[in-house]
Amino acid sequence: MTFPESPSIAVVGLGYVGLPLAVALAECFKVVGFDVDRQRVEELRGGWDRTREVTEEDLRAVPLSLTAEPAEMAGCDVFIVTVPTPVDHENRPDLKAVIAASRTVGAAMTKGAVVVYESTVYPGVTEDLCGSILSEVSGLEPGADFFLGYSPERINPGDTRHGLAKIVKVVAGETPEVTDYLARIYGRVIEAGVFRAASIKTAEAAKVIENAQRDINIAFVNEVTKIFNRLDLSIHDVLDAARTKWNFLDFRPGMVGGHCIGVDPYYLAHCSEALGLHPQVILAGRRTNDSMGTYFAGMVAEALRDRAGRRVLVLGLTFKENVPDLRNSKVVDLISALGQRGFQVAVHDPLADPQEALDDYGLEIIGDPRAQAPFDCVVGAVAHQPYREFARQDFEALLVSDGLVFDLKNIWADIELPGGRQRRTI
Template sequence: MNLYEKLLKRQEKLSLVGLGYVGMPIAVAFAKKVDVIGFDVNEQKIALYKKGIDPTNEVGDKAIQETTVDFTSDETRLREAKFHIVAVPTPVKSDHTPDLSPVEAASRTVGRNLTKGSIVVYESTVYPGVTEEICIPILEKESGLKCGIDFKVGYSPERINPGDKVHRLETIVKVVSGMDEETLDIVAKVYELVVEAGVHRAESIKVAEAAKVIENSQRDINIAFMNELSIIFNQMGIDTKAVLEAAGTKWNFLKFTPGLVGGHCIGVDPYYLTYKAEQMGYHSQIILAGRKINDDMGKYVAENTVKQMIKANKQINGAKIAIFGITFKENCPDVRNTKVVDIIRELEEYGIEVKVVDPVADKEDLWKEYRIHLSEREEVKEVDAVIFAVSHEEFKTITFKEIKDMFKKQLTDSEIAKEVAATIENEMVVDMNKDVLIDVKGIFNRQEAMNAGFLYWRL
């Protein structure tokens, strides 16, 4: 009887190491089929799960309350499991080089508690070679066991899309790999228990690692192209969204849109690939060019916000701006590597006071990571501009009248006349009595916004 059969008969257990946006949904899914130990070093997170609270909003409180996952922060409990899945983040450092410390730490934890006959599967996004060249030696050192003899290793890159209720673990084909045919077969069968879309058996661990890292690199490059188009069309006075709608009528036009590229995947994974390429003596041209464009978009949005405010004759130093949305993507509480922060920091450089409204964002993580407090919508008053940076569903119901009520009191007719006379004398072109609305993701209808009296700008 192999490990797969023992898991089915509940003679052995499966462990999930790392219970974040990726790991927790995997643990919950597997718990419907086998016995699962859910481990995380964050005791506060474990406490929430034990109370039936889902801080990630990925599966919801009800699913957490009903799951049979045995949540723990006691690493010795991992000794009870034989099939280990490691799903910890792999961020980059400030110099954009890979930060493997989380996956190395997780490997040490698993290694200290590894028993003979185990299989360890990594899901963390890495460059080709990390699993075999970095993780396996750590597992061997900590456990005193020999890989290939006492335990086996596989790799199955995560493809969960945080905040997405359609593309879930169960509905996305899962790439699986193993260090040998026997391991590959067991890993594939275990994942087939929960992945309804089926699995793709990669020919090697390195192929699976490479497949994952190029998925997000490809998306990053395509979005960078859209962002560059937005910059060009903005210079031309052409609406980018209108251009993309027209071009999108062709059957083979790829429907990407401009925007801020943050989070723990698309804005990070390409750097893992280019780092490995540099080690091999190749300097990336396309991938790094795309990264440069996307990394600069927060600053670009801030600069254009200031330009629109100047057109509206607003004083910049001391101005107040409300930003709606700070998570790295819509309808998701995750604030890791959010590029909205780049907009905020750039605006602050101009002496602008920024208030942030986000009903979805994780308040504790936001304060811990960026020292930013959230404001309630009702607190947004007397502002000089409003930026909608993230397209949360809740924001789509906000009316133009509600947005108008957030702005400073408009000038009287006599005050406008004086201002107009002054600007004519100074040969300045301004849009008097218009409120500045920046719509990064194109939530609102452009013409309707302009008809409502807004000085409207979007990517």
């Protein structure tokens, strides 16, 4: 099979992963960016990326065709699927978006197409599930009329140092020729280089363990945080000392949510259980990390137990700092647990979409918190840059005279609080 050297490419799914990829590829190839969310497409056409991963200037600098019409992908040489792969309410893999995208691509592709999946899945999904759907819808024969590939996404939202081009790209095709073809395509836009994985299943497995490994390491730090709390030691002080050793793994405690680290281990666990193996370490890490919102709420409640005031301001709602992404935010668990303990909780986040917070979690994001001050306690839950810029006068305005700053992220360690205010960390 001879593949075109300058292929037309369709990127299916224009979220945190797909949009930066589509913009980068559009510098070298003819690219169609497709998303089922028509409002999202219209926003992008107007130069606005609600994920804030791509600037208006970068969007307008490339000849990227944006569409919500599947027919506009017809005849493309390469299809790259970048749709989300969450879990359901029982933490089982939810592949509905991947299945739907595969059906859409199957209807649009023609003989000779290469279909690449970047969505995180467990080993076997690309070939066994997606390949079958593509063949069924298109009427084409896999491995003869069309070809499969996998290249796991490694986007780190909000990280300006490790953008798409700066991260080594793993690629795998169902034949060595397909792998080489994908390496040439991605190699045009990836400065860090391309790694050829041994097989599609190998590449799928590599991706799913990357985030599972991080999850387990964070779970360890969260567990020792609980131990050191009983010893009246700050985990941040302990980590400051421990990280002076050259090979110490510098993971930080916290609430692990989002669409990757808080989800991918369940894909690995599902695969393991399907093989008759019970993944004890992986699931133990998940249980520890899933419990931290409630645990931190208990710490806040304990610190406030002798105070009459019950008004708490939680700063930050997104799943991580400096991104507007609310998916699977574990701060929600903290807020819920505080409410169950009788506290009146106000929530502020300068990046989150207030309507999305209301629709998804029933939470109202307030405007300027000073308008509702003073509070009895301010909880630093997400280390957004605007919160890092807080100074002494901000806490004077937000807190009652003997108020408490509960600094979960160790954001304000160097700030001298106004007289009477107290600071607590984990």
